[in-house]
Amino acid sequence: MEPQNESTFGQRVKETRKRLKLMQKEFAEKLEIADTTLSDIETGKHKPGYDFYYNIVSVYNVNLYYLFFGKGEMFLNPNSFSQDFTFAIDGDDSEISRDVREFFHYFSRSKLVRYMILGYFRKILHSENEAISIDMNSLNQEKNPSED
Numbered sequence: 001m002e003p004q005n006e007s008t009f010g011q012r013v014k015e016t017r018k019r020l021k022l023m024q025k026e027f028a029e030k031l032e033i034a035d036t037t038l039s040d041i042e043t044g045k046h047k048p049g050y051d052f053y054y055n056i057v058s059v060y061n062v063n064l065y066y067l068f069f070g071k072g073e074m075f076l077n078p079n080s081f082s083q084d085f086t087f088a089i090d091g092d093d094s095e096i097s098r099d100v101r102e103f104f105h106y107f108s109r110s111k112l113v114r115y116m117i118l119g120y121f122r123k124i125l126h127s128e129n130e131a132i133s134i135d136m137n138s139l140n141q142e143k144n145p146s147e148d
Helices: 007-019 024-031 037-043 052-061 065-068 078-089 096-108 111-127 129-143
Strands: none
Touching: 007 037, 007 052, 007 065, 024 037, 024 052, 024 096, 037 078, 052 111, 111 129
């Protein structure tokens, strides 16, 4: 999942920060990066690492798909994840439920796991962007069937 070009990605990071009404210093502190690094990301002089992606999602609830491709909502719907995966977690001892719980256990605690998963995730989004978009659109149509 490579940004279309760094300046466009950086501009979207800056737009996100401004939407949150934060100065670079405060935004950067919460992302655990220097404000000069943030400035370089916003101007396209620096490519962020995986920790940046993880932190911008976990701290500010930013939609990475928006940052990378400029599509979709700037911020993730905080209820969408829990609604979509409740079936696999709550009171369910199925194999998928155990896998989901184990995934979150390791993902939330290990920088190495986050680095590897996000790297794989980026490759999938980059190589399968069109197929993923089609799949997500069909899912949205199933959830919101149009009235005839």
